[in-house]
Amino acid sequence: MALTEKDLNSLEGIDFDNIVKYQKLLEDLQGNILKGHGRNHSVHLFIKFKPEKVAEAKKWIQEFADKSVTSALLQAKEALQYREKSIKGSVFANFFLSVKGYEYLEVPRFKIPGSQPFRYGMKNESVKNYLGDPPVDEWDHGLQQEIHALILLADDDVVDLHLKVDEISQKLQTVADIVQRENGFILKNIVGQAIEHFGFADGISQPLFVKREIEKARINSGSFDKWDPRAPLNLVLAKDPNGKTEDSYGSYLVYRKLEQNVKGFRDDQRKLAQTLGIKDELAGALVVGRFTDGTPVVDSDSPKGTTQTNNFNYDEDPQEFGLTPKPTKCPFHAHIRKTNPRGDTGRVESSPDFQQSLDIEKKHRIARRAISYGENDITKEPETGSGLLFLCFQADPENQFNFIQGGWANQKNFVAVNVGLDPVIGQPAPGGTQKWPQTWGAPDTQEVEFSFELWVKMKGGEYFFTPSLSYLKNISA
Numbered sequence: 001m002a003l004t005e006k007d008l009n010s011l012e013g014i015d016f017d018n019i020v021k022y023q024k025l026l027e028d029l030q031g032n033i034l035k036g037h038g039r040n041h042s043v044h045l046f047i048k049f050k051p052e053k054v055a056e057a058k059k060w061i062q063e064f065a066d067k068s069v070t071s072a073l074l075q076a077k078e079a080l081q082y083r084e085k086s087i088k089g090s091v092f093a094n095f096f097l098s099v100k101g102y103e104y105l106e107v108p109r110f111k112i113p114g115s116q117p118f119r120y121g122m123k124n125e126s127v128k129n130y131l132g133d134p135p136v137d138e139w140d141h142g143l144q145q146e147i148h149a150l151i152l153l154a155d156d157d158v159v160d161l162h163l164k165v166d167e168i169s170q171k172l173q174t175v176a177d178i179v180q181r182e183n184g185f186i187l188k189n190i191v192g193q194a195i196e197h198f199g200f201a202d203g204i205s206q207p208l209f210v211k212r213e214i215e216k217a218r219i220n221s222g223s224f225d226k227w228d229p230r231a232p233l234n235l236v237l238a239k240d241p242n243g244k245t246e247d248s249y250g251s252y253l254v255y256r257k258l259e260q261n262v263k264g265f266r267d268d269q270r271k272l273a274q275t276l277g278i279k280d281e282l283a284g285a286l287v288v289g290r291f292t293d294g295t296p297v298v299d300s301d302s303p304k305g306t307t308q309t310n311n312f313n314y315d316e317d318p319q320e321f322g323l324t325p326k327p328t329k330c331p332f333h334a335h336i337r338k339t340n341p342r343g344d345t346g347r348v349e350s351s352p353d354f355q356q357s358l359d360i361e362k363k364h365r366i367a368r369r370a371i372s373y374g375e376n377d378i379t380k381e382p383e384t385g386s387g388l389l390f391l392c393f394q395a396d397p398e399n400q401f402n403f404i405q406g407g408w409a410n411q412k413n414f415v416a417v418n419v420g421l422d423p424v425i426g427q428p429a430p431g432g433t434q435k436w437p438q439t440w441g442a443p444d445t446q447e448v449e450f451s452f453e454l455w456v457k458m459k460g461g462e463y464f465f466t467p468s469l470s471y472l473k474n475i476s477a
């Protein structure tokens with residue numbers, strides 16, 4: 001029997017160790033969507049099929065799907081084998097198609113996934129304006145090209161991974177050109193936490209779909225009384241219009257190459273600390289919303305170690321919400337507060353129905369699957385050439401990634417008047433100033449106006465759909 005509305009809305013979490021009910025879904029769904037693949041290294045190949053090779057391209061995709069693409073079911077099985085018998089999984093693989101890819105493959109219009117930004121593509125003028133992206137001629141050369149598909153390969157062993165990439169690139173030659181290649185790796189700090197280039201622990205707060213991850217989070221956080229990370233499947237799954245089974249689902253993938261100027265960021269962080277008369281580490285926490293070790297700044301004015309709790313909200317910061325609320329612990333514009341306000345939309349406007357506002361906010365969540373690129377020596381402070389390969393899955397990019405970036409992070413008046421942009425990813429409206437003075441303060445400090453430069457630069461990207469395996473395996477039929 002097909003999955004019902006109720007199944008897709010349930011917060012129960014899929015039990016990856018006992019998948020009976022979800023077997024059909026997981027067999028036909030690609031891995032990495034419901035749970036990150038977890039490998040330390042990955043390679044992303046952006047491809048453009050050669051003119052007039054449609055039949056050959058379809059054959060290639062079919063064979064690649066048959067032999068290499070990892071289903072969610074295989075991902076779950078391999079994870080279990082690894083835990084129980086320490087048996088290492090195979091090289092992980094995903095295959096994604098852009099709207100140009102569907103068009104190249106001559107898929108009829110009504111069978112192309114329908115999300116509007118996906119159909120427009122990331123180079124589209126109105127999409128770029130909404131997201132605040134730079135002109136396409138400033139993107140990496142390869143990403144300026146027409147992109148049909150993306151192949152993601154990942155493994156813990158870099159040698160095995162590169163051998164697989166070589167093998168695939170070789171076979172691809174007759175049907176497609178690789179227009180851009182990205183090498184990603186999990187950057188770690190000295191205590192082994194996964195971090196991004198500015199030095200902050202990343203990937204802590206995620207919507208969770210899998211029982212085991214939910215249980216782990218419950219143990220880590222102690223309870224879900226302040227923040228419940230569980231999410232229904234329909235937050236990330238979208239029906240695949242070309243799927244061959246009643247449980248054929250896919251997901252939209254948003255891909256953005258985000259270059260980080262680490263030296264610039266750290267210089268501004270130090271200046272902010274001096275201006276406020278606080279430690280550098282607290283200034284950084286005001287910018288991100290967490291200390292480098294993950295401690296939420298709303299909970300503590302110093303890092304508490306690597307506890308990485310996610311059970312917190314902004315109920316008491318400020319104590320009084322209303323027309324001109326002023327938080328004293330975590331600024332409204334801090335990156336994690338802008339991108340997940342944890343109920344602020346209901347609190348600030350003193351909404352008569354707080355729960356309803358929170359439920360709406362939670363529908364904007366995304367499953368982040370980012371990985372770093374560039375410099376891997378964390379003692380260096382690169383200005384260019386390093387950053388985050390930002391990937392996220394969702395059921396509806398317009399209401400999820402686009403909304404977070406364009407409707408929240410880029411808006412100086414979200415979540416209250418003159419709050420300012422998200423200092424990590426916010427982009428002013430095209431033609432706007434490159435800096436936006438924001439009000440900063442910490443407990444026991446005077447409020448000051450201080451502008452953070454924009455230290456994250458978008459170098460290109462695209463919207464993709466993650467087709468079901470039953471489509472890819474029958475694409476030549």
Ligand code: HEM
Pocket residue numbers: 196197198200201202203204205206258259260288290335336337339340366387388390401404405409424425456
């Ligand atoms: C180079 C760019 C970026 C950097 C350095 C960065 C850094 C971080 C860090 C350090 C965290 C805290 C760790 C965690 O809670 O998991 C975080 C959380 C988060 N980021 Fe980013 N991020 C970047 C880009 C983005 C983009 C483009 C978006 C979406 C538009 C985004 C959305 C989020 C969300 C939703 C959270 C979780 C917030 C929460 O649930 O509390 N980030 N990011």
